[in-house]
Amino acid sequence: MRGIIFASNRSVEEDDHMGVRKGPWTEEEDSKLANYIATHGEGHWNSVARFAGLRRTGKSCRLRWLNYLRPDVRRGNITLQEQLLILDLHSQWGNRWSKIAQHLPGRTDNEIKNYWRTRVIKQAKQLKCDVKSKQFRDAMRYVWMPRLLEQIQASSQYQPVQPNLCISITASATQQDMCQSEVPSIESSCDIQVPSSSYTGSQVLNSAENGSDLFPQLGWDVQGFEQGNDFGAVDSLESFLNEENILFLQQQLCDDLSCV
Template sequence: MDSQVRKYGYARTESEDQGMGVRKGPWTIDEDSLLAQYITIHGEGHWNTAARRAGLNRTGKSCRLRWLNYLRPNVRRGNLTLEEQLLILQLHSRLGNRWSKIAQQLPGRTDNEIKNYWRTRVQKQAKQLKCDVNSEQFRDTMRYVWIPQLSEKIRAESESHMDELTASPPSYCSGQIDIPVAASESGSDLFDPNFIPDMSVSSALSDALDAQASPWSDLTDYQNPPCGQYYSDSMQNGSGSCPENDSGSWGWGWCQDGVDMQAMEQEGYGFIGGGESLESLWNEEN
């Protein structure tokens, strides 16, 4: 029995498939084959036509989704790498829930996959912190804890590879994802202790975010401040540069209200300087 049919616990009969409305549910191997064959010959697009002519009793939408998320060549499956996770966090901070835009920067990854990752992993973190995923608190946590931690993990990974005398290139050099040039050319650039996830380092990102001032390079002053004082001073006197959200819908939003880091720390979030509880939380997730 087809595994996907088994997964959903039902299989339509022939009569259901014929003339009883379009078929829904998991795709069978035969359907996959029909769709793949058709698209190989005729190319993508015209999904309703493709569905009919390929002999599939499916909607065009269903065919398109199946192709994009599963059948399309170069679809990457399996766990997201640290680099990909970092990229998702960065991109989401800029783009919000525009999954397709985010997916464009992660070759082989689908918007659905990224969306699922965000909902299952990232939103879970927000839930455990008892804060809304769109809240200032959560965004700051992500920015000040998780992104730096991910960067650090990547740096550590890179160093371990270096220790192996570069017998094999780091994963981010050999992988398919679009890795920042600076990272592949010089780990020290990317993995500087004060490293700020820099949107500008990726040509792909630059393309996507063109004509926008890169807010990431402006974050240096706020990244892991040596103490909360500098941060709060900057925010209070407005001297700190203020990243703009391109869409205006949402971003970090910190330039509007600032962040009461001391209060957050007192409330137990304690992520200034590491935040062990959060670190362990993140580690559990990864």
């Protein structure tokens, strides 16, 4: 566990006046907190901090438990399905990390937030556009997310896709959309909505496979976009935004989207 090694090697700051410890948690502190919660349950974090013999704030205890010690916390790489879900839910709700995390069992809001900041924003920078811009959001909806769907479909030949995974890709995340999308729809298929019409996930996949133009509003040629690219790679993000694709997207963003 990287975190424990990480924590044990770092110095711990202590507030002399209050006797409150800050900084990384030690194994001993983790053990005290976990044991206390195992006996008394979660909640009343200030009491937890006091009665567990921890010189931490209640907030710090809560955060440590939720983000690290909780038994159902999932660690490791974000899967393709999770990436797709994060992109979709973020397009609906914005930076509502805890709300997004509720739909990714075992993932914490902190982890999703970190994923977004380190991976997604990085890609926006490579495209030389703001992550909040319409251009980047469109790139996500019309290229990146369908691509993720395709990869999920491809990988499902070897391992089953989450049965209740449902993605609703909306054309534009207006305030109205956001109000209407409080809860993601739960369906057995994946509905992809583009500005003038609606496509199912399989249609998107077939379209991508056959090279038909599913994104006429943008004037993007999916087949052309894909040529020469290795989309069989596991890491969708890095394979999606290789140098060739970035140049292509930059060109499209300049030529087409500015006119939409």
